[in-house]
Structures are given as C-alpha cells and as structure tokens.
Amino acid sequence: MKLTHKIIHILQQSKYPFFVFILLCIQLIYMHYTIVTDKGELTTFAYLENLGTTLIDAGLLLFFPFLFINKRKYIYIIFFVLIDILLLTNIWYSRNFHAYFPLSLITEYNNLQGLTSNILVSISFLDLIIPFASIFALLIIYHKFQPNISWKNRLVTSFTFLGTSFILITAFFALIFLRSSTPKEKFIMPYAYTPLETTFRHGVFYYFFIQAWNSSSQHYSEEELLKLKPLFNAQSTGIIPEQNKNIIIIIVESLLSFANDLNFNGQEITPNLNQLKKENTYYNQHVIPQTQLGESSDGQFIYLIGLLPLKNTVTIVNHLKNKYITFPSLLKQQDKIKESHMTIPTGPTYWRQDNMCQHYQIDTLFSRNDYPQRQAMWLNDEEIFKLAQSKDIKMPQPFLSIILTASTHSPYNQAIEENTTFNFPKEYTQELQNYLINLHYTDRQIGNYILFLKQNQLYDNSIIVITSDHEAHADFLNLPPSLKHITHEIPLYIINVPNVIKRSSHDTIKQMDIFPTLLDLTGIQSSWRGVGRSLLMSDSIANSNREKERRENAQKISDIIIHSDYFKTYQRPNTN
Structure with missing residues (x-):
C-alpha cells in the first residue's frame, strides 16, 4: 500500500509539470516538421526517432528548471523566452537557407543587414504555436504549481523526466547495437552528408553536440587522406592562349x-x-x-x-x-x-x-x-x-x-x-x-x-x-x-x-x-x-x-x- 501511495503521490505531483512537458514537446515537433519540408527520404523509423528524441530533449531541457526554480517563477519566463528565440530562429532561418541554424552564426548578426524583408516573409501565422504554447505553459506554472514545493518533491519530479530521457537514450543505443551499427556510423557519419535529416531524427541536444564536435574534431583519417591524396591533382590541357585578356x-x-x-x-x-x-x-x-x-x-x-x-x-x-x-x-x-x-x-x-x-x-x-x-x-x-x-x-x-x-x-x-x-x-x-x-x-x-x-x-x-x-x-x-x-x-x-x-x-x-x-x-x-x-x-x-x-x-x-x-x-x- 505504501508503494502504491507513493506512486500515486508522484503522479499527482508530476501532473502539471507533465502538461508543461507536453507543450514543450509540441513546440519542438513543430520546429522539426517545419524545417524538414521534404520528407521523401524519411523512413517510418525516422519519425519514431524524432518522437523519441523530442521526448529526450524536452526532459533534458526541463530538468534543471523543475529542480531549481521554486518561488522565483519569473525565471520560467526567461526560460521560455529563450526557448522561443531558439525555435523561431531555427524556423525562420530554415525558410531562407533550408537548414537548422548553425551555432557558428550566432556572432554573425551583422549579416542581417538588408534581410529584413526576408525575415518578415519567413514568418507564418502557424508560428504562433511557439509563443502560445509558452504562454499556456507559463499560465500552468503560475496558477497550478505549488508555491513552496519541497526539495525532495522537486527532486522526484525532475528525475522522473530525466529518468524517462535516460531510458529512451538507453533504448536508442540498444537498437543501434541490434542493428549492428556503431555510434559513429549512426550519429557522426550521416551528419556529414545529410545534416538536415540527421538532426530531424536525433534532436536538439544531438545538434548542439555535433556542432561542437564539428568545430573541434578531425573529420578524416590518415588512411583516407593517403588513399585519396593521389587524386587531389589533375592534368592541365596545356593550352596557352595567344595573349592575356581581362577576365570578367x-x-x-x-x-x-x-x-x-x-x-x-x-x-x-x-x-x-x-x-x-x-x-x-x-x-x-x-x-x-x-x-x-x-x-x-x-x-x-x-x-x-x-x-x-x-x-x-x-x-x-x-x-x-x-x-x-x-x-x-x-x-x-x-x-x-x-x-x-x-x-x-x-x-x-x-x-x-x-x-x-x-x-x-x-x-x-x-x-x-x-x-x-x-x-x-x-x-x-x-x-x-x-x-x-x-x-x-x-x-x-x-x-x-x-x-x-x-x-x-x-x-x-x-x-x-x-x-x-x-x-x-x-x-x-x-x-x-x-x-x-x-x-x-x-x-x-x-x-x-x-x-x-x-x-x-x-x-x-x-x-x-x-x-x-x-x-x-x-x-x-x-x-x-x-x-x-x-x-x-x-x-x-x-x-x-x-x-x-x-x-x-x-x-x-x-x-x-x-x-x-x-x-x-x-x-x-x-x-x-x-x-x-x-x-x-x-x-x-x-x-x-x-x-x-x-x-x-x-x-x-x-x-x-x-x-x-x-x-x-x-x-x-x-x-x-
């Protein structure tokens, strides 16, 4: 009876955080499906991967807010504003460049000069899903979250979502093992040639990781270099023009x-x-x-x-x-x-x-x-x-x-x-x-x-x-x-x-x-x-x-x- 009582208590404690979790999942799914407009190359398993990694991303994103934010609920406003900026930036960028927003462009804000019309045209009425979901989440937080939740209860709620994410991650790696593919073959190599579809399948945190890895890791082996090096150079036609001309x-x-x-x-x-x-x-x-x-x-x-x-x-x-x-x-x-x-x-x-x-x-x-x-x-x-x-x-x-x-x-x-x-x-x-x-x-x-x-x-x-x-x-x-x-x-x-x-x-x-x-x-x-x-x-x-x-x-x-x-x-x- 005690175990049943504890489970019921945990479910009751997690009810409203779960609603917030679902709203964040809706935002993430909207972003992914908006960015990947051509879904002809996606398999049924790719959609399942997207759903699973969306749950993982939402759980990881909400872990620290659920754990550390108690009385200062206004911090949730900052959190969801940042989430909205992240998601809308990716959506609007994708409508111009057909890709997720590269983290390396964060410092390239000067390139927005002259692109105001492009940005305005990129905005769709359906994009209101993003801020509206955040507003609903904040209403739940302000009106339904208890003002003085104990550290123990917040710990239980946070680890409920983190544990779910961990189980899903473990399941993904188990599927990789069953499919006889290495993590490099599954996560690293596909991104080099199909970054859009790979990010759709593996989610936001994967994208952050792979972007950081791309900027700091060697993307080739010495064996590949030695194999392809003889092909680097090519033969000239040997044609010499009669005179040097301007080239325009x-x-x-x-x-x-x-x-x-x-x-x-x-x-x-x-x-x-x-x-x-x-x-x-x-x-x-x-x-x-x-x-x-x-x-x-x-x-x-x-x-x-x-x-x-x-x-x-x-x-x-x-x-x-x-x-x-x-x-x-x-x-x-x-x-x-x-x-x-x-x-x-x-x-x-x-x-x-x-x-x-x-x-x-x-x-x-x-x-x-x-x-x-x-x-x-x-x-x-x-x-x-x-x-x-x-x-x-x-x-x-x-x-x-x-x-x-x-x-x-x-x-x-x-x-x-x-x-x-x-x-x-x-x-x-x-x-x-x-x-x-x-x-x-x-x-x-x-x-x-x-x-x-x-x-x-x-x-x-x-x-x-x-x-x-x-x-x-x-x-x-x-x-x-x-x-x-x-x-x-x-x-x-x-x-x-x-x-x-x-x-x-x-x-x-x-x-x-x-x-x-x-x-x-x-x-x-x-x-x-x-x-x-x-x-x-x-x-x-x-x-x-x-x-x-x-x-x-x-x-x-x-x-x-x-x-x-x-x-x-x-x-x-x-x-x-």
Missing part, C-alpha cells in the same frame, strides 16, 4: 536557366543574355548547383577555389582562415593579370566579404560604401554595374573583375518595377512573376554593362563569364509541384572564348567544373585544378578511370582538404 566574372543572384528562353507577347525575359548567345559564346543551360548552407558564399568558394563546400556548416565561417590555392592568386603568380577587384552590393563586412577577398587574394573590394549618394542597405543592379564600370575603366589591363548582383535576391513578394510588358500564364505564382520581372531588369543592366565594355574597347580584350551563385529556391517562388523542376539548373555563359570548347552545350555539368575551365581558358599551369572536370578536357582523359574516381570522390576530397587545411599542413601543389 559576373555572378548573378539566383539566375535560373529556365528563364532564359522565355518570351511573352513577343518580349523576351532576358533579351541581352540571349543576344550574347549569338556572339562568340559558349552557353550551357544545364549546370547543377552544388552550394550548401553558405548559399552565395559557397558559390564564390566553388568558382574561385575549386572545392565543394562542406554540407553541414557554413564553410567560410568555420574554415575561412585556411590556406587555399585560388584562381586570383594563380593569375597573379603566373603574370596573367596586373590587378584584381570585386564589386559587391552590400557593405564590405557582409558575410565576411572583406576577409574572403583577402583569402582569395583579390586586391581590392568595392562595396556600397564606395557608391556616391547611396540610400538603401544594398545597391541595386543598376548601381552595381555603374560602380563596376567606374572601377574597370581605371584599372591597368589585363585585370580580373568579379561582379556580384543582388536585384534577383529573395524574397519575391514584390517586383522592382511595374509589369507593363508581360502577360504571364495563370499557373505562374505572383512570386514567380515578380522574379521574372526582376530578372528582366537585371538583364537590362547586364546589357548596359556589355555596351559600356564595347564602347570603351574592353569587350574584345576580355573573357566574360556569366553564371549564378545558386538556384532560386522553389519555396521562395511559391511554385506548385508542376513547376518545381524549373529550379534545378543554372546557366553558364563564356563570352569571347579563346579556345574551342568541344563539350556539348546540352551536356549536364556542375558548378565545380567552372574552376578548372577558368584555369584552362587563361592558360594557368598548376597541378591543383579543383575537383571538377574542365570543359576543355578531352573525353579520353575525362573518361579515364582516374578522372572518374576523382569526380566520384569530389565531396570527400573537398572535405579532407578543408578539414585538414591541406595546403598549409601538407605540401602545396606545384603552381609553376
């Missing part, structure tokens, strides 16, 4: 191949880009994006270094100080250019562009701070290209000029200018229509810039590369399922091609192929040629077993080089 790289924000062949009422969306196809231009509309959490910064990383970014973190934040072999540095070392500069629409510190330029070994960075009478937080594309023109014309030739655009950046809740030209199909969402109107505006600015180059005798003496940093995401465009395929490819234009590119413009290529292509177009002789395939590489070499193996292991090679800081720690490749 225009990275258009969220440029989709889909848009380039569209016309409505006889009016093209991108008439100027389409005109460039008819000139001495290699055009490929089947480029597969390979960016990860860093989005735009990842695009620059791929193009200027030739490596793929890490899948589970923002590469430039955690590994910016590494030593890299970069396209600008190779141009400078081999006397292909006299000067390099980059023009961006934001402030110089946004996404660490100033530090990135130093590590890419770009001589000068021009930003909105260099534009006279600037008004907005970001320059629009007309202002960007005017700023680029004013700098390009003064530079000693040959030079490297990199231009980043911004006017096609999400969100697409409004257009830059009024639509008086296009009669869009009914199936086009308002967001897609706005995107196409903005792209039409950007295309006009590219056309004006090309005209400037021609009028100032810079065009014929320049290799001009136009591509995108990454795709425009289907969620931002609010696309129906029938149109989601339009976001899968981005275009590549190479204008004034100095050598014949025999690779078919209908072939599917990847972002990683652009770096080695730039090296071959400019005659760079270096054993480091990135992890992709140059468009000038002959089929006989490209189809060799070694080259196939290099491409198949592109991500692993990139991961090892980045994590090991290979170019600093080990031998730098020959750049002569």
